[in-house]
Amino acid sequence: MQLSSGVLKLNKLLVILILSNLLIYYLFAYHLVRTDYLLLLCLYFSLFTLFYRSIISFKNNTEALTYIAFSFRAIFILAIPNLSQDFYRFIWDGRMILEGFNPYLYTPESFVSQGKFPIAEAQELFNGMGVLNASHFTNYPPLNQLCFAIAALFTNKSLLGSVVLMRLLVIVADFGTLHFGKKLLKKLKLPMHAIFWYVLNPFIIIEFTGNLHFEGVMIFFLVWSLYLMHMGKWPWAAIVLAFSISVKLIPLIFLPLFFQWFASSSLSNCTSTTPVNVSTNYGRDSSLLLRMTRLISFYAIVISVVLLLFTPFYSSEFINNYTETIALWFNNFEFNGSLYYIAREIGYCFRGYNEIAIIGKTIPYLILLFVLLLTFFRKNKTTQQLITAMLLVLSFYYFTATTVHPWYISTLLILSVFTHYKYPLVWSFIIILSYLAYLNTNKADKSENLWIIALEYLIVYGVFIWEIFIKNFQKRKSKSILKLD
Template sequence: MLFNPALLKLYKTPLLLVLASALFYTVFAYDLVRTDYVKLVSIYAALFFLFYKLVQIFKSNFKALTYIAFGFRAIFILAIPNLSQDFYRFIWDGRLILEGFNPYLYTVDAFTNNAQFPVSQAQELREGMGNLNASHFTNYPPINQLCFVIAGLFAGKSILGSVVVMRLLIIAADFGTLHFGKKLLEELRLPAYNIFWYVLNPFIIIELTGNLHFEGVMIFFLVWSLYLLHCGKWQWAAMVFAVSISTKLIPLIFLPLFFQWFITTRTTKQSDTIGKVASSSLTPSNKAIKGIIKLISFYSIVIITTILLFAPFYSSAFLNNYTQTVALWFKNFEFNASLYYIAREIGYSFRDRNEIAVIGKVIPYIIIVFVLIITFFRRNKTTLQLITAMLLVLTFYYFTATTIHPWYIATLVILSVFTKYKFPLVWSFVIILSYLSYLNINKADKSENLWIIALEYIIVYGVFIWEVFIKKAPKMEASI
């Protein structure tokens, strides 16, 4: 019997939630302008509520949640990103490589200002990406560039075709994250459905699948690497970790945190849920020496693999251009920051000018000190402890950074599913406020609305402080 009224009645509420979500995603993808702030926030809030209810209802049905999560992604297949224009630069870089140019050696404006159009639809791409993107050298690492090249190969001269190809790559990466995330959760004896706090999250679907940010690809390799590391396959883990770095540089900040994990030598797979490490007949000193050798080998594999992946683009000009471009995120750009804006206001009160150049030089040293403190003075001996340390380090970095674009916190969301902390999930909800930051009463005022940013961070810091410093921690790492 094709139609079963009893079955329909039983699943009426879940079906309505799925259909409502699909409708909202369709409107978001094809009928939303970024400056329509009321519509933007309303749809996003509705999607977040529906997401929470769907995970609650289907948490015992992994297959259903999988179909739903990727069904929602499929809605975006033919949509042009409406919250970000970065994809125009992605297409430019991919086509430039196919024309035989090194994308790290030329700005877009270096061509177009001289009436040179090395790629098809050059003027349209230049107009789409905007002045800021066109005036700087590319900062996307080689695996990211490979994705752009694949889009250029399969889409030809079609901008929409390039968008579709890149979107399929990001969706494929999400499948990988789902697969290895589930396996890692099972190894850690945590609920497998925890992975859907990432995979089904509207923030992830909209920012990664919808707006084509390749954090999703980086996260896939990061999760895969952590799974391999947990299983004792540290050599392969190092290679995959290097691929993650070569997609987005952010995993570099995690490298010191592996110190204790390797020094605590394992002879069999560890049992993180009870915090015990397998015993060994080796003496403590021999264990430490063996661990140090493994640690050095791990770092060596990561460094060598990363260098090899960057090697095809290497030149002295590349090194200079790339480091200068990365430095811009510390010394020039500012958006949706928190502690930095407080420091900036203090600078204004003393010297009546923006001290970003000075503050930007200090921030990296503060971050390095914090990373070293977490590395040597916090227990990071098990996989759960290691992932929690990664979460705390990256959170501190984002709290002190001068620029926090919404898609940056995707890495916090995936790390949180393996820990007891929920503040990244809360941040993935309130991050939508960053799109309202230029909403000023005076339309001529192009500066950020600090009241809106303050609201975002009051919520995030409130939950963070409650969870990390006030709430009594459970004896074991629990599910979210």
């Protein structure tokens, strides 16, 4: 009787959690206006509370969590994204490709300003994406463009139809991340339910399924590549990693970190955590030569596949337009920064204006230096060490970046699943505050509310410092005491 009562109680809790989530997600998808900040916070915090309770209560029932995660995504199928305008540009680029235009060579503004409408619903798409987006060349890599083109191929004259098709692609990618994420967790001997801190996370569901950000597709290829790498199938891992880069460029930052993984992996088993021990100098030299050959081959495959995928769009104009557009993220755009905003305020004391033009040029060199430090001076010999290094590198990049949109944090979140760090999970909860960045008591003030941003990063940095420095120091201290005993 007690067992039956316990099962009934769990099933009742599951039903309550599912129905509550479905109702809140429905309100979020179809009745939320972005500027209704109070409702936005209430709905999001409610979803996060229910999400946390679901993981804790049903972590041993991953099948139930899987069904729950994708039933929540189904709620958004017919919804137009309400927190982001980017999907209008996605649809524009896809339809441009279908009409035979190279999307990297033209801005939407260059057509509409001349009264030209090269695609269906051009004016509506132009109005939807906004002047800032429409005045710049596209920055989305080729496999991302392929997703846009697929949507255009089947729904060339329906905005909602394009949204639905792109949304299905994103959901399929989440299925893939779940599949390979669970397999990698199993190989790493980590709890299987940990993948649901990503898959079931309201932040992920809202930003990917809801707002149609294709970081989800990039993450699918990244996790797949890491799994293949762990299994020793590095040539295939290189190809899949190139696919990830060809959706979003951000995985490029991880390439140097593979150096130690190749230099230290056993030649007979690439998942080994110990270097090959060969007794003769000749053996060591040949082993090292083979490993370096594999490392160079890995990089060659990644770069070759990426270049091959860009080839259909190649032209001298493309290179100029694309590099200029990427540079905007360092030299022009400012949103939700942290260390950059502090550096900017210090710079204002000396120069008083246009600090981004100076600091923005410095940031890439700081990031490169940090990546190289972790590449050569930190142990990245096992898969988990490699993923942890990736997490730290990307964290440093976002901590110093001039622009940190909410959906950027998703890559940190998925990497943290395979580590013992939880600060990206906390950030995925508190990142909703960035949508309140332009909330000011003075309606005429269109600048970011730095108090809100300060609150966001105070929490994030607090957890980060606790986990990276204080907690790790305490662990090392405890180990030292045990050794003395």
